[in-house]
Amino acid sequence: MQKQSAHFLFADQTDIEDLGGGLKRQMLGYNHELMAVKVWFDNGAEGYTHKHRHSQVTYVEQGEFHFRIGDETKVLKAGDSCLIPPNVEHGAVCPTGGILIDTFSPAREDFIEAQDDAN
Incomplete structure (x- = not known):
């Protein structure tokens, strides 16, 4: 498993x-x-x-998302964000189509392994 991505990543090459x-x-x-x-x-x-041990912050870049964190559901639109604490169930439905930017701490090892397996 790779421990770190390259310093510069280009959208058309990633x-x-x-x-x-x-x-x-x-x-x-x-x-x-x-x-x-x-x-x-x-x-x-x-x-x-789902839930995971990672802290997560999600930013809505585009679209509308019906986000559930624990027992609470909110509609998030472009420019909105949310914090998902570790081990809290969460999920989202996107009726419009859209784009999220997810950040995790620590890194999601399962994502890295899936990427390694695909290459």
């Missing part, structure tokens, strides 16, 4: 992983402490409900 279900993901940079990821959602795509 792999975009098709996750299925109308979702795609592109790594924006990471080391063992921090990771940023761009995620595309097709109209109606759903980020399944």
